[in-house]
Structure formats: structure tokens, C-alpha cells
Amino acid sequence: xxxxxxxxxxTKEEIRYFEDKLSKEEMVDIAEKNKTxxxxxxxxxxxxxxxxxxxxxxxxxxKRFDPFWELVAESSVDYERASNYKVTVSKEVKGLRIGxxxxxxxxxxxxxxxxxxxxxxxxxxxxxxxxxxGTLQVKNPSNLKHTKRFEKYVKESxxxxxxxxxxxxxxxMISTVRVxxxxxxxxxxxxxxxxxxxDKITNEEIEVKKLILYFIPSYIFEYExxxxxxxxxxxxNTITGEVSYIKEMNLYKAKQPITETAVFxxxxxxxxxxxPGGEATYRLIKGIQRERRFKKSKA
Numbered sequence: 001x002x003x004x005x006x007x008x009x010x011t012k013e014e015i016r017y018f019e020d021k022l023s024k025e026e027m028v029d030i031a032e033k034n035k036t037x038x039x040x041x042x043x044x045x046x047x048x049x050x051x052x053x054x055x056x057x058x059x060x061x062x063k064r065f066d067p068f069w070e071l072v073a074e075s076s077v078d079y080e081r082a083s084n085y086k087v088t089v090s091k092e093v094k095g096l097r098i099g100x101x102x103x104x105x106x107x108x109x110x111x112x113x114x115x116x117x118x119x120x121x122x123x124x125x126x127x128x129x130x131x132x133x134g135t136l137q138v139k140n141p142s143n144l145k146h147t148k149r150f151e152k153y154v155k156e157s158x159x160x161x162x163x164x165x166x167x168x169x170x171x172x173m174i175s176t177v178r179v180x181x182x183x184x185x186x187x188x189x190x191x192x193x194x195x196x197x198x199d200k201i202t203n204e205e206i207e208v209k210k211l212i213l214y215f216i217p218s219y220i221f222e223y224e225x226x227x228x229x230x231x232x233x234x235x236x237n238t239i240t241g242e243v244s245y246i247k248e249m250n251l252y253k254a255k256q257p258i259t260e261t262a263v264f265x266x267x268x269x270x271x272x273x274x275x276p277g278g279e280a281t282y283r284l285i286k287g288i289q290r291e292r293r294f295k296k297s298k299a
Contacts, residue, residue, distance in 0.1 A: 011207060013264065016158040017065060017167060017215040020238040024219070027236040028061075031221040034243050038223055038232025055227040062222070062249065064173045064235070065215035067134030068150050069181070072210040073188050074127040079198035081120045086113050126192040132184055134177045134213065141187035144179075153216060156239055164258045167215060173250070174215070177263045181211060213263060222249055 022030075035056050087096070089112050095104045096114045105112040131150040138144060161167065167174055185208070193206070221234040235244045 011209050013208075013211045014160050015162070015164060015213045015215075015260065016160050018153060018156050018158045018217060018239055020217055021156075022236075022238050022241055024061075026241070027219050027238060028221075030236050030241060030243060031058075031219070031234045034234055035221070035223045035232070038234045038245050039225055039228075039230055056223050056225050056232075059222040059224050059231070060171075062171050062173050062220045064175060064218050064220050065167050066175045066218065067177045068147070068153075068214050068216065069130070069132045069134055069179065069184055070150075070154060070210055070212045070214065071132070071181075071184050071188055071208070072127070072129040073185070073192055073206065073208045074125065075189075075192040075194075076123065076125045076203075076205045076207075077196050077198075077201060078121075078123050078203040079196055080200040080202060081122055081198050082117065083120050084115060084117050086115050088113055122196075122198070124194075124196055126194065128188050128191050129210075130184065130188055132179055134179050135175055136179050138179065138183075141183055142190065144184060144187045150214075153214065153239065158214065164213075164260060164263075173220070174258060177213070177258055180262070181213075181264045185211075211264070220246070220249060 035058075036053055039056070089096070089105060091111055093105055093112055093114070095102055096116075097103075098116065103114050103116045105114045130144065130146045131148075131154070132144055133147055133150075136144075164174065189206070217238045219236050219238060221236070223232045223234065224230070225232070233246045233249060235246055236242070237244075
């Protein structure tokens with residue numbers, strides 16, 4: 001079989017943000033009901049601290065966007081392998097003719113067998129998808145794990161944007177994207193690129209089906225206990241209404257503007273620590289880079 005041309009491409013590379021399902025008024029109401037808990041569990045009890053609620057004032061409200069990645073990749077290898085097969089035939093069969101070639105049978109006690117050599121035409125395909133928290137601080141790609149809590153979001157309504165800075169406006173905070181695309185790609189390629197038992201590889205393909213950076217919106221409410229001179233923070237998810245409490249307003253805030261070039265950077269670093277198949281990976285990366293240059297030239 002003639003060797004096919006290798007096809008390596010990224011079919012879907014996007015930046016998207018989820019739309020609010022709750023109104024700002026609904027979220028203010030949720031935050032007000034939970035504001036005492038932002039100052040510790042005991043301040044939410046009916047005790048000597050019960051008077052705290054009237055002393056807790058809302059200072060400001062900031063909208064925050066937290067990132068996570070969706071990456072889906074697939075590898076496919078076509079190859080040839082020499083094999084020897086034995087076919088069981090009935091006692092009266094002394095041989096087989098396959099095409100123009102005759103194969104003699106070997107007589108047995110109850111049946112005969114015919115042995116013949118062949119070239120197996122094989123394909124192995126592996127597909128892997130991951131949802132990864134973009135704010136993680138991880139040094140080893142193998143430590144990246146699929147995060148189930150993001151599964152509920154990918155089915156929600158979202159809008160595509162061209163640049164991350166499109167989210168940036170007054171009273172909006174964008175959490176830093178610590179996990180870069182190349183880091184996740186390195187992790188997923190370690191799982192889908194693998195050696196095969198082949199005499200001849202006729203075609204190798206790696207396709208990144210999805211490389212999407214999502215941003216989840218939430219509102220951060222800064223409260224101050226004027227009597228105790230303390231600040232507390234209530235976070236309300238604008239999609240689910242889930243409440244959480246954070247230690248400080250700027251916990252994950254990016255220290256400098258986040259650019260697509262930085263977070264979608266896929267370079268030679270993605271090749272390191274891979275299982276055999278580095279040549280195909282290199283062509284994949286080149287394909288993605290060409291695609292990105294093409295998109296920029298069209299912009």
C-alpha cells in the first residue's frame with residue numbers, strides 16, 4: 001500500500017465565555033443572604049455575633065471570569081504487519097485456492113488445516129478528551145486530570161470572542177491562565193501517541209478536534225464588617241448560583257494582560273517527554289502554527 005500523505009490539523013480553536021443565567025439582582029440577593037458566612041462560620045450563628053449582620057456593608061461588586069480548557073485529540077495509525085494464519089477445514093479439503101494461489105492442507109485426525117501467510121492491513125485509533133482548570137499550578141503534564149465539575153458548563157450557552165481582552169472592561173477581573181495549551185497538549189499526546197506492532201507504517205494522523213478556552217463568569221461581592229474592620233468576599237456563580245467564599249478579591253487576578261499568543265502557544269516544548277511518535281507530533285505542531293498564521297493573515 002502506498003504511503004498516504006500525513007494530515008495534521010487543529011479543527012477547532014476558540015475562545016468562548018458563558019452567558020449569565022441569573023440577573024445581577026438575583027445574585028445580589030444570594031450574596032446578601034450569605035454575607036455573614038464570608039467572615040467565618042461562627043459569625044453566621046445566632047449567638048453573640050448575631051448583631052454582625054447590620055454591621056456588614058457592601059463595598060463593591062466585581063465580575064470575574066475564570067478559565068478552563070476543553071481539549072479533544074485523536075491519533076490514527078495505518079500500518080502493515082506480516083502474519084501466518086491457520087484455517088480449519090473439513091477432512092475432505094486437501095487445499096485452498098485464494099486468488100491465483102494454491103495452499104496445501106495438513107491432514108489431521110478429525111479435520112485438516114491450511115496455513116498461509118498474509119499482510120495484515122491494520123488501523124489503531126485513540127481519542128482522548130480533557131477539561132482542565134486553567135488556574136492550576138502544575139509542573140508535570142502527567143499530573144493533569146480531567147475535571148468533572150466543568151462538564152456541566154460545556155452544554156451551557158456560550159459566545160465566541162476573538163480576543164481575551166474583549167472581556168476586559170470596568171469592574172471586570174480576568175483570572176490568569178496558568179495552564180497553557182502546549183502543556184495540556186503534551187499531556188494528552190502522551191496518551192494517544194503509542195508504538196504499534198508494525199512492519200511498515202503507511203499513514204499517521206493526529207487531529208486536535210477541539211482546543212477551546214472557556215471563561216466562567218461569577219460576581220465577587222466585597223463586604224466589610226465596619227465594627228470589626230474586617231473584609232469578606234462572597235462569590236456567586238452567574239450560571240448555577242453556587243456560592244463560595246474567597247480570602248481576597250485579587251486571588252487569581254492576572255498581573256498583566258493575557259494574550260492569545262501566550263496561552264495558545266504550541267511550540268517545540270510540547271514535544272518533550274513524549275512516547276515514540278515525535279515526528280508526527282512535530283508535524284502536528286507545525287500544522288497548528290501554520291493554521292494560526294493563516295487566521296492572523298485573514299484577520
